[in-house]
Amino acid sequence: MTENKGQLIALCHLDDLTDGTSRGFKQGNQNVFAIKQGGQVFVYRNACPHLGIPLEWVENQFLDSSGSVIQCANHGAQFVIQSGQCVSGPCLGRSLQSIPHQILDNHIWIKSK
Numbered sequence: 001m002t003e004n005k006g007q008l009i010a011l012c013h014l015d016d017l018t019d020g021t022s023r024g025f026k027q028g029n030q031n032v033f034a035i036k037q038g039g040q041v042f043v044y045r046n047a048c049p050h051l052g053i054p055l056e057w058v059e060n061q062f063l064d065s066s067g068s069v070i071q072c073a074n075h076g077a078q079f080v081i082q083s084g085q086c087v088s089g090p091c092l093g094r095s096l097q098s099i100p101h102q103i104l105d106n107h108i109w110i111k112s113k
């Protein structure tokens, strides 16, 4: 879904992101993913700080099998969902790029570029 509100782009309806899951989005030249956990939404650029490539191999699968950390499918780096900080793997101590977002009208919005 691409719905524009001025400078904002809607990623999806809040109900389209089940709690404890992740989902990827390509909006123009922006490649991002969102996670909902505990009712909170986190959005990051889909690029591993290690090599700058997308994190997922399987569509919409950005979490490890336990659903408790973000995991890069390429070389296994793991990141804290809430902060994006790498806690294991080749980019230890570095962070995913957080994407500012807003919740409006039950949708997740990011700024267009």
Ligand code: FES
Pocket: 048, 049, 050, 051, 052, 053, 055, 072, 073, 074, 075, 076, 077, 089, 090, 091
């Ligand atoms: S590209 Fe992500 S861990 Fe190496």
